[in-house]
Amino acid sequence: MRAVLGHDLGHSFPGTGELFTGLDLEIVPGEVVALVGPSGSGKSTLLSIIAGWEQPRAGRVERRGIVTTGWVFQNPHGVARRTALDHVVLALLAQGGRRRLSEERARRIMASFNLESVAQRPFRALSGGEAQRLMLARAVALAPDLLLVDEPTAQLDMHTAATVNEVLAKIAQDNSIVVVATHDPHTRDACSRVIDLASYQATGVEGALA
Ligand SMILES: Nc1ncnc2c1ncn2[C@@H]1O[C@H](COP(=O)(O)OP(=O)(O)OP(=O)(O)O)[C@@H](O)[C@H]1O
Ligand SMILES: [Mg+2]
Numbered sequence: 001m002r003a004v005l006g007h008d009l010g011h012s013f014p015g016t017g018e019l020f021t022g023l024d025l026e027i028v029p030g031e032v033v034a035l036v037g038p039s040g041s042g043k044s045t046l047l048s049i050i051a052g053w054e055q056p057r058a059g060r061v062e063r064r065g066i067v068t069t070g071w072v073f074q075n076p077h078g079v080a081r082r083t084a085l086d087h088v089v090l091a092l093l094a095q096g097g098r099r100r101l102s103e104e105r106a107r108r109i110m111a112s113f114n115l116e117s118v119a120q121r122p123f124r125a126l127s128g129g130e131a132q133r134l135m136l137a138r139a140v141a142l143a144p145d146l147l148l149v150d151e152p153t154a155q156l157d158m159h160t161a162a163t164v165n166e167v168l169a170k171i172a173q174d175n176s177i178v179v180v181a182t183h184d185p186h187t188r189d190a191c192s193r194v195i196d197l198a199s200y201q202a203t204g205v206e207g208a209l210a
Helices: 043-051 084-093 099-112 128-142 158-171 185-190 202-209
Strands: 003-013 017-027 032-036 058-064 069-072 146-150 177-181 193-196
Touching (some): 003 177, 017 043, 017 058, 128 146, 128 158
Parallel strands (some): 069 146, 146 177
Antiparallel strands (some): 003 017, 003 058
16 A cells, blocks of 8 residues: 655754654545645655655654655746647656547646646746646646645735645545645645644644643
């Protein structure tokens, strides 16, 4: 069974103090887990630890059945002149799909992210929300074992962010483990489970008891 398990995780950088401590995780495919906490609480750091790119200072991460990892960052990054559709089709072709079938499948995926009407537009002509939804659609097409999404609405105004939050549940896939770092309460609400780093701050607990 594919899973990411974190055992008693803790991390700090020189000069940051403990970002989080005593964090146990169990994340399995099928859900969309929101990783929340204030700016600087260690959300992006924990994504890197989950990915295996950063070693936790304490505890350990167990990754079961994970070969491919995908990322969606806060700044949508595409190829200016390529159409929106191409971004998704190319992800499918890269996995060995045939042109016609890939295009059909890409159109279906894009429709579920409300991108039908912009499929033929070049990337540079997309709005911020469209571009970010396209990044999510492409991530779904790539179907990585582990999908990490960092602040998908950070650069967007409220209305545009809402169009991204509306489709967030659609990135859940039967076989992918999905974690979304965010401090947007609407993004959090669009996810199926929440891990709040504020609950794992050593100073937070002391503060609450004082
Ligand atoms: N490589 C590093 N070296 C030293 N300090 C770092 C490093 N990476 C992150 N930090 C610090 O660790 C803290 C947590 O950073 P992180 O990026 O994980 O926070 P975050 O919760 O994602 O914040 P935001 O919501 O602003 O994206 C911050 O104070 C940051 O400055
Ligand atoms: Mg961050």
